Amino acid sequence: MVTIKDVAKASGVSPSTVSRVIANNPRISEETKKKVRRMMKELGYHPNINARNLVAKSTKAIGVIMPSSANRALQNPFFPEILRGISSVIHDVSYSMFLSTGETEEEIFKEVQRMVYGSYVDGVILLYSRVEDKVTNFLREQGFPFVIVGKPDRFETEITHVDNDNFKAGKEITTHLIEMGHERIGFIGGSRELLVTREREGGYEAALREAGIPNQESYKIHTQFLKSGGREAVEHLLSLETIPTGLVVSDDLISLGMLSRLEESGIRVPQDVSMVSFNNVYLSEITRPALTTVDIHIQELGAQSAKVLIEKTINKNEPAKRIIIPHKIVYRDSVSKH
Amino acid sequence: MVTIKDVAKASGVSPSTVSRVIANNPRISEETKKKVRRMMKELGYHPNINARNLVAKSTKAIGVIMPSSANRALQNPFFPEILRGISSVIHDVSYSMFLSTGETEEEIFKEVQRMVYGSYVDGVILLYSRVEDKVTNFLREQGFPFVIVGKPDRFETEITHVDNDNFKAGKEITTHLIEMGHERIGFIGGSRELLVTREREGGYEAALREAGIPNQESYKIHTQFLKSGGREAVEHLLSLETIPTGLVVSDDLISLGMLSRLEESGIRVPQDVSMVSFNNVYLSEITRPALTTVDIHIQELGAQSAKVLIEKTINKNEPAKRIIIPHKIVYRDSVSKH
DNA sequence: CTGTTAGCGCATTCAG
């Protein structure tokens, strides 16, 4: 490995001069800069990041924490998409990205500890928000720079987060169903531990309330993602005395699972039941029928969270921020008039 | 930040002793070990990874390179799934994972250069294999430890890779269609630059040949992933004089797009046309009809590649290996007798 | 404008 010293020797200057050339220090003459740069190229020199990190006390790397994959939530195209968003800004500023995908919560917690204590990263992005989250608490207590994608369970004003207005989105999309003449509207959500479920459900309830439609507990179902979840949800639905004519589903992936099961049961969407959901993952335009869904601008969520985190790692006492990414309903074919 | 020195002082020993305790050096008495460990805990000591990397000349981190996301291939659930596989073994050995998701090939190349030259990582996993790939060549020339998930374009015997036998898989699944009575069978693949497309297509051709069915160029379509790709492919299909009764599709995601477009055109699967594909991504059991597809054991691909890469980084002159992960056809509802 | 010195936090000789 060729070091700064080798370059120094070869160019007939001191190591510190080489270091200054690397940093493009203006106090070095153009002449020596040129000379040194040529030598660097000739020798194939590249700075050792670890040595640099050691003295700089910064790694220019951020940790990205996925939710525990035990529940297969990882399968959600939401994640690749948000990684792209993060990636795009990361790349512009020459940062790197450490990915953590633990199986269990405990595993994730350990990885985060390692990242933080070991100075692996300058900051952390949490790609989920759940109630009473150990990782969140840890990060907060440590005073370590981090941002949550989603709405924090507590300390909302102290924790920088990037989110959609999921309450409002939930309300709007439910209102759409109401305006289309639906009155018996069900809500299918993921785990209630997830803040995003709660918010969307809250919006759904608010819309019903505003329209003077009573909230019926039996119309609210919480389930897993994916096939089994969709299956469960439909099973539950079918067991009801009078089944809803409209469905607000908190995630495109759940919709997908339900669509499949619904068809098996001979229930047609949107003729028999209308359906709306959230995220506007690319899949939602491929399904039959294509889904009316809330586009939450996933990439933007990622990009903004990376941006604000990096600011935070650079300026440690940047105040906590809340960044709301606007959403937009995409109307497709899963809703009909009632 | 509490360092090794602080712990040393507090426990009344020298820094080197503390270092030895961390490494669990057997030449340190149990007594002092206990004392020092207690102090470490008390002070909240955690080793600084950068300092350690610097002297160890190893980072215990691996770089994972996704294909360029310009083509949205990233949306494929294949990637989260393989990341999980990698993650699982990474975690067991306390390694970390650097993720690179460049938009363009050039961007990716730069990132890889940075990773390699800057000693960010000990080795690299390439999650794709394409013809004439700059990144592959670079890694090979540098003699940097890396493994390809897929089949290398060249230097097959020199480059460690983890792959399925995609040729065989292609042949088997095509043969299945033939055995079901199909004779006019089309192939829909992704880019021909991708080795995986070539292999699967090769298997398809071999199966036809063996069955004495002539290869028809017009029955082979190459397209993008996702909706537009499926649309294109179906458009092409419909323009044919006599359309195939069986379709071998090189990726579940393409099947998904096609299914949608096919239905719009009033062509029923499997009644009018049978369809098989590859990967057995979770989506393929949610589609209607559920897809008959080749399960390639994605997680295992990931796990094995991580495992063999780590071996390689530890023992630099580990010989090049080829690891073939077995595949298995999963029979579902997208094929009917002809 | 440039060189000298010191030190980041740790692991590893070499003594003892």
Place this chain on the structure above:
DNA sequence: CTGAATGCGCTAACAG
């Protein structure tokens, strides 16, 4: 069994 000394590769005062 333990300590002192040295250096990993780099940056940052401090001199000049």
